[in-house]
Amino acid sequence: MAASVLGSTCGPLRLGVTGLCRRRPPRGLWARARRLPGLAGSGRSVAAASGSGASGTDRYCMELLRKRDYEGYLCSLLLPADSRSSAFALRAFNVELAQVKDSVSEKTIGLMRMEFWRKTVDDIYSDNPPQQPVAIELWKVCTPAEAGPVPGPLTDFQSPSKDGKSQALPSLGLRRKSGWEAAVKRHNLTKRWLMKIIDEREKNLDDKPYRNIQELENYAENTQSSLLYLTLEILGVKDLHADHAASHIGKAQGIVTCLRATPYHGSRRRVFLPMEICMLHGVSQEDFLRQNQAKNVRDVIYDIASQAHLHLKHARSFHKSVPVKAFPAFLQTVALEDYLKKIQQVDFDIFHPSLQQKNTLLPLSLYVQSWRKRY
Structure with a gap:
């Protein structure tokens, strides 16, 4: 199965707050996290959050x-x-x-x-x-x-x-x-990053699939990574290692976003997954439009998800060199890892209903990760 191969090829997919069971959060953490929108009642106003x-x-x-x-x-x-x-x-x-x-x-x-x-x-x-x-x-x-x-x-x-x-x-x-x-x-804020986001979004107006994984990564670098560079500037962080981590996390974000949007795009008769990987496994766009769940279709998703996992793993490999002040900019790694773990659990079936469900514990996971000063 594709899921069993991922552990040996790219290492295990670790989700959320590693070692949470070994270290107990301080008293009152759950009560404080419940005040975050998403865990609070539906009647809570957004304004109260700020x-x-x-x-x-x-x-x-x-x-x-x-x-x-x-x-x-x-x-x-x-x-x-x-x-x-x-x-x-x-x-x-x-x-x-x-x-x-x-x-x-x-x-x-x-x-x-x-x-x-x-x-x-x-x-x-x-x-x-x-x-x-x-x-x-x-x-x-x-x-x-x-x-x-x-x-x-x-x-x-x-x-x-x-x-x-x-x-x-x-x-x-x-x-x-x-x-x-x-x-x-x-x-x-650096004007160049803002312009890169606009320019890349403009290029993406064409309904064309990515030719290969490198083209998808380039799109993610110019959009998601640029957004992280600007967030680091907002936090007052100017550090080469932080920028390096932002580059890899942004690429992982772009890849995961492409995967998550596949069912939605398929409903509109569009497929944007890298053609090179699809051709490698003998998968056509029609297979995704018909929501084919054959092994070769899941192998395509496995290859793409593995690339996102590698970017996350690489970004975390030098976390000791990244200033702690930059960590809040990288909290989205919790959501990325959550999705990668869920897609592994369903054996890379991109159309599985569980992948479209919102994680109600995400606010708590983000809060704990923020408290632990990790990304």
């Missing part, structure tokens, strides 16, 4: 992440308080770019949206941000008090209300910097 002072724009941004990037949402909650709002804005920016491909019916429209984001980034770094806030949460995150207002006209914009409907905020004659604009100034 404190009572959260504005409508903060709530909009966090709600978008909670719905579209739940794992990124949980990881952002566990960042230091002074970095949290900037991380929410950055991840919201990534979500907006990621949604373009599935939200447009024509490639031309997608290209126009990407050009809008590209021009917006240029304007921000030219100290000439858009004069009117757009109806996207990235520009709705409020400025910290020390950043101050930016002169210019302010057009009324929409903020989500408690009943789910939008409500207009009054014009004040001054336009405040968005949370992301403030993040750029406060953390001196």
